Amino acid sequence: MIACDRLAHTSRWRTRPLAEKALLSLGLLALAVTLPPAGGALVLGVALTAALAAGTPPLALLRLIAAPMAFILTGALTLLVEIGADGIHLSATGATQAAALVLRALAAVVSLLLLAVTTPASELVQGLRRLGLSAEVAEVALATYRFLFVLQDTAAAIHATQTARLGTTGWRRRIRSTGMLVATLLPRALDRAHRLEVGLAARGFDGSLRTISPTRPAQGRRLALVAVLLVSVGVTGAWL
């Protein structure tokens, strides 16, 4: 999640309107789920090309794909075998079924990642806000988002000082240090929350976190372009 955020903030598509990116990503996702396997391969190709065009480093993208891939592969493995009356044996149709599953799932994962690596989570929440998510929920989500990074910085700093003072050499010490880190993190987080409240109060906080969020109006022409792309992928994929 934090890796995604870093990629999103440095993405070439960072300042593109959310509507365009969401349409492309969710449209590809829908196609990945509905098209036959050959179409899935096409969707995968388009999604990967788009992610790379957005400037996502290929290695970072691979790393993000790796975790869900592990799940998908274990799921696919079970399709390869068949349990019959005469014991376990390789399934005749299993291999093609497994390949189709992997292809389709992979296409879906990369389609969704396309949105995640080009749009920071905070902007996604703001987008949902425009779609009617309540202000309270959006504020809690944004505050959580901000806090995640403060906490991560704090945890990283504590870990660094523990390491610098040899607290993480040897598993016994490492366990002890980790325990202390976790124990320190909660009171720190509460203290941080309190001090943030002081900081906000000084600027007139009255219970709602209003800010001017950047508006990036979507261009109709570009949206139409994305729609044309999706339709042509859909038609080609169905025909393949």
Added chain:
Amino acid sequence: MAMILEAKGLSYAYPGGVTALSGLDLGVQRGKRLAILGPNGAGKTTLLQHLNGTLKPSAGTVHLDGTIMGHGRTELAAWRRRVGLVLQEPDDQLFAPTVFEDVSFGPLNLGLSEAEARQRVIEALNSLRIADLAERPTHMLSFGQKKRAAIAGAVAMRPDVLLLDEPTAGLDQFGAVHLLAVLEKLQAGGATLVFTTHDVDLAWAWADDIALFDAGQVARQGRPEEVLADAEALSRARLKPPFLLELGLKARQRGWLGADQPLPRNRSDAMALLDGI
């Protein structure tokens, strides 16, 4: 001299028993730069948080333009409209995803329209020279950049009094000089500045008025050449007189500087003095 902000007999102890302020008196002159000088743990941060109503004293009062300020909801809102606070730690202040959004928070709370607020944000970012960081996420900044973003958040509200907790700590030399210039511009526009520091040289170079902290009280308040020359009072607060002040006094003693001539307060003053010998 008219006082814009005054503290009378303030006492405060943190839950748990640490007494931070005990019967403190302080006056803030309108349109001036007041340095609150004291060592670590003296109670400077605690005092600033009383001056904008964040903390409520167990005894004593805070006066804004001669009126005793209460800690009710509406009174606090009015108070914070006029008295801004920049915390020591910028992470305690930045909460929004990007710098621009964060700085827009205060102006919107003032009830400004989005267009006016946007204008304020742009001005504040320009004056702190961080316009290029506007779209950057607040968690991907250096400490000094965070600090400037936090200050911009307060500056954009155009307060009458701006309280700054250790404003130059953590800034590089250029950043510190530049920040002081920004604050001077704010002051020229009519703002009153109060800042805390344990840097006697900064206090000497830049303050109009000094309040020296000691044991939860203001031990001395007055003009820099009086307070900062009082080596005894300073040493009780574990501080030493500023180097340039000592240099100037020595020069006077030797007759290199006339008794009516001003003491050197910065590097170029000191160079001019040496050239004159």
